[in-house]
Amino acid sequence: MRVRFAPSPTGDLHLGGARTALMNYAFTKAHSNGKFILRIEDTDQERSSRASEEAISKALKACGILWDEGPDCGGALGPYRQSERLDIYKNHIDTLLENRKAYRCFFTDDELAQMKETSGQKIFRLPDTYRSLTQDAAQNLVDQGKPYTIRLDVSQCASEYTFKDMLKDSVVLPSLMVDDFVIYRSNGFPTYNFAAAVDDHLMEMTHVIRGEEHLSNTLRQLMVYDAFDWVPPTFLHMPLIMGRDAEGNPSKLSKRHGDVSVLTFLEKGVLPEAFTNYLLTLGYTYPNNVEMYSLDELISGFDLQYFSKSAAFWDIKKLYWYNTEYLKQMSDDDFFDLAKKYLTPETVPENFYNALETFKACIVYYKAHIELLSELPEHLALFFDPAQELSNESKTYLSDAENAEAFWRVQDALLELIRPDCVFSEVLNQVKEKTGLKGKRLFMSIRVALTNASSGPELSEIVDRVPTDWLLTRLRAFNRES
RNA sequence: GACCCUAUCGUCUAGCCUGGUCCAGGACACUACCCUUUCAAGGUAGUAACACGGGUUCAAAUCCCGUUGGGGUCGCCA
Numbered sequence: 001m002r003v004r005f006a007p008s009p010t011g012d013l014h015l016g017g018a019r020t021a022l023m024n025y026a027f028t029k030a031h032s033n034g035k036f037i038l039r040i041e042d043t044d045q046e047r048s049s050r051a052s053e054e055a056i057s058k059a060l061k062a063c064g065i066l067w068d069e070g071p072d073c074g075g076a077l078g079p080y081r082q083s084e085r086l087d088i089y090k091n092h093i094d095t096l097l098e099n100r101k102a103y104r105c106f107f108t109d110d111e112l113a114q115m116k117e118t119s120g121q122k123i124f125r126l127p128d129t130y131r132s133l134t135q136d137a138a139q140n141l142v143d144q145g146k147p148y149t150i151r152l153d154v155s156q157c158a159s160e161y162t163f164k165d166m167l168k169d170s171v172v173l174p175s176l177m178v179d180d181f182v183i184y185r186s187n188g189f190p191t192y193n194f195a196a197a198v199d200d201h202l203m204e205m206t207h208v209i210r211g212e213e214h215l216s217n218t219l220r221q222l223m224v225y226d227a228f229d230w231v232p233p234t235f236l237h238m239p240l241i242m243g244r245d246a247e248g249n250p251s252k253l254s255k256r257h258g259d260v261s262v263l264t265f266l267e268k269g270v271l272p273e274a275f276t277n278y279l280l281t282l283g284y285t286y287p288n289n290v291e292m293y294s295l296d297e298l299i300s301g302f303d304l305q306y307f308s309k310s311a312a313f314w315d316i317k318k319l320y321w322y323n324t325e326y327l328k329q330m331s332d333d334d335f336f337d338l339a340k341k342y343l344t345p346e347t348v349p350e351n352f353y354n355a356l357e358t359f360k361a362c363i364v365y366y367k368a369h370i371e372l373l374s375e376l377p378e379h380l381a382l383f384f385d386p387a388q389e390l391s392n393e394s395k396t397y398l399s400d401a402e403n404a405e406a407f408w409r410v411q412d413a414l415l416e417l418i419r420p421d422c423v424f425s426e427v428l429n430q431v432k433e434k435t436g437l438k439g440k441r442l443f444m445s446i447r448v449a450l451t452n453a454s455s456g457p458e459l460s461e462i463v464d465r466v467p468t469d470w471l472l473t474r475l476r477a478f479n480r481e482s
Numbered sequence: 483g484a485c486c487c488u489a490u491c492g493u494c495u496a497g498c499c500u501g502g503u504c505c506a507g508g509a510c511a512c513u514a515c516c517c518u519u520u521c522a523a524g525g526u527a528g529u530a531a532c533a534c535g536g537g538u539u540c541a542a543a544u545c546c547c548g549u550u551g552g553g554g555u556c557g558c559c560a
Contacts, residue, residue: 008560185558192560216555289508318510368523455521
């Protein structure tokens with residue numbers, strides 16, 4: 001069994017691609033002799049880049065996907081970059097030309113556009129002009145230097161193609177769906193449908209697993225297989241991942257729905273395990289109502305029956321839920337180590353950064369309180385931010401007159417009581433005495449006064465760790481006018 | 483528009499093949515309560531779905547037909 005993931009390196013790996021790669025990988029590894037191949041489809045010279053290829057490799061590895069053959073590690077049926085296989089495509093094109101299964105088409109873009117417009121037909125079909133041209137006449141035009149593309153002669157194909165998709169009943173695709181399509185560009189590069197079919201055959205792919213948007217490409221590729229008398233692989237078209245635009249209209253998930261780059265999510269602090277776990281739940285159900293599982297666990301019980309047939313919507317809240325769950329499962333030490341990557345001299349002040357170890361317990365508190373690791377610096381601001389003015393949540397708390405009245409009394413008391421080496425329990429008792437306050441109003445007043453926030457770790461944790469002068473700076477910054 | 487795919491809570495889905503155990507189960511989200519002198523987390527409970535219309539059958543979410551809805555594709559992009 002041999003399957004591939006074949007991205008075109010025109011940007012980061014996106015969510016849909018990651019899901020396709022994950023499923024291909026799982027499908028292969030669920031079989032003892034399965035080989036997973038990475039093929040780079042860089043036939044679009046303008047948009048492809050080596051940087052994108054590297055970004056995609058990085059994202060795949062981060063998701064735990066490793067390939068047996070690919071451009072970096074080689075393999076028996078390479079090369080694995082389509083731009084390095086140009087002579088192979090050329091040979092196959094020549095065969096088709098000789099057999100008259102394909103022909104040179106000399107129409108320019110303008111001519112094509114004009115014919116389409118003036119044809120008046122609902123579906124435009126190319127005229128016979130170049131399809132029926134003799135070899136000599138065509139050669140003549142080539143010699144004159146006229147640019148041309150090479151098109152597959154679809155009129156020679158069967159009237160319909162039937163194939164068995166692993167997820168569906170037989171799919172019947174009428175050949176009328178497509179006109180003679182370009183398989184070879186005027187710049188000497190093959191097009192996707194041609195290169196993919198040739199490569200899948202030459203690289204001996206047994207299965208092709210991809211998104212449902214490729215269903216109509218399957219027809220074209222089947223036609224290429226047919227032209228060469230090759231036996232096509234088995235196909236599986238997965239339901240799409242959908243997004244909603246601002247108006248709530250659904251469509252295939254893409255950039256306009258927000259972040260779709262795998263690397264961006266990982267950089268923001270989504271754990272790879274959480275990310276892959278969520279992606280794996282879209283269009284596939286792990287049996288027995290189990291929600292949390294690893295890629296390996298999915299592989300060990302992998303079965304086509306668990307695929308669903310309809311599209312699934314991308315739900316970022318559920319992704320974050322998974323992330324929170326995985327975060328909570330981490331050990332304190334592991335979490336702290338990970339947190340340090342987000343608490344750098346760039347994201348937190350130097351004096352706090354240098355005291356990171358002191359605050360370990362407070363930082364670990366956030367294990368169960370954040371969705372994304374990248375939120376950490378802003379949450380921790382209550383420890384180190386001198387806070388020149390009241391935060392919005394503080395203002396909200398103080399918008400209640402009674403709250404505000406208590407708050408200013410507490411602030412006065414704290415200003416007197418907070419001094420070096422003070423112990424929170426003592427300060428608390430003295431504030432209680434001085435102000436006569438108790439309960440929620442007392443604690444919230446102290447919390448807001450000292451942290452400029454209405455939530456956070458235990459007050460004692462904060463007061464006993466944060467240097468006194470940090471606390472005083474903040475206390476002095478607040479006054480009744482603000 | 484043509485062709486193809488698809489249809490269970492707001493969302494991800496179980497159940498459908500092998501009709502009855504389903505006045506439809508789980509999870510996310512949401513709401514309420516408990517816990518808690520903060521916010522969360524945790525615990526408990528709750529709201530919420532078989533697209534519609536015809537068949538077949540003693541019986542249909544489950545089988546058949548049609549309608550409607552949604553999506554995808556229609557490039558010298560992949």
